[in-house]
Amino acid sequence: xxxxxxxxxxxxxxxxxxxxxxEEFAGVLCTLGDNLQFPLSATLMDExxxxxxxxxERSSPHRGIVARVERNGRTYDVALADLVFTDxxxxxxxxxxxxxxxxxx
Numbered sequence: 121x122x123x124x125x126x127x128x129x130x131x132x133x134x135x136x137x138x139x140x141x142x143e144e145f146a147g148v149l150c151t152l153g154d155n156l157q158f159p160l161s162a163t164l165m166d167e168x169x170x171x172x173x174x175x176x177e178r179s180s181p182h183r184g185i186v187a188r189v190e191r192n193g194r195t196y197d198v199a200l201a202d203l204v205f206t207d208x209x210x211x212x213x214x215x216x217x218x219x220x221x222x223x224x225x
Contacts, residue, residue, distance in 0.1 A: 122217040130218040145181040148222060149174065152185065152200075155215045162203040167191060171203065184223060 122130075134151035138144045153174050160171040169189040175197050178186040185200040201223055205216055 122214065122221065126214070127218055127221055130215065131222060134218070142181055145179075148219065149176060149179055149185055152215055152219060156212045157209050160205055160212060161207050162189070162205045164189065164191075164198055164203055169196075169198075169203070171205075174200070185219065 131148075135144045135147040138147045153176070156174075158171060158173050162169050162171050169191045172188045172190060172195070175186040175188050178197050183199070186197045187200045187203060189196050189198055189203070200216075200219065205213070208216065
């Protein structure tokens with residue numbers, strides 16, 4: 121569980137110098153891309169997938185952050201919020217927890 125203090129530390133790191141919601145979204149997207157340690161294991165609708173990265177072109181404030189996942193040799197774009205991560209390293213886990221909380225506000 122991410123403490124309030126740690127959540128705000130990570131969020132401040134992601135949105136430093138941002139002036140509006142669109143810039144904040146871009147800040148969070150870029151910071152996640154820099155800090156998540158891909159590939160990551162996850163499940164999507166009870167199916168195992170491998171997360172290889174984020175799709176910045178498909179991500180938007182309206183759609184949310186979109187991840188590139190692989191399943192059975194095929195690559196798909198899915199909402200990062202729809203993934204359940206498994207065996208995640210501590211750094212990635214912290215950033216993913218920050219994103220989930222931030223995106224639910």
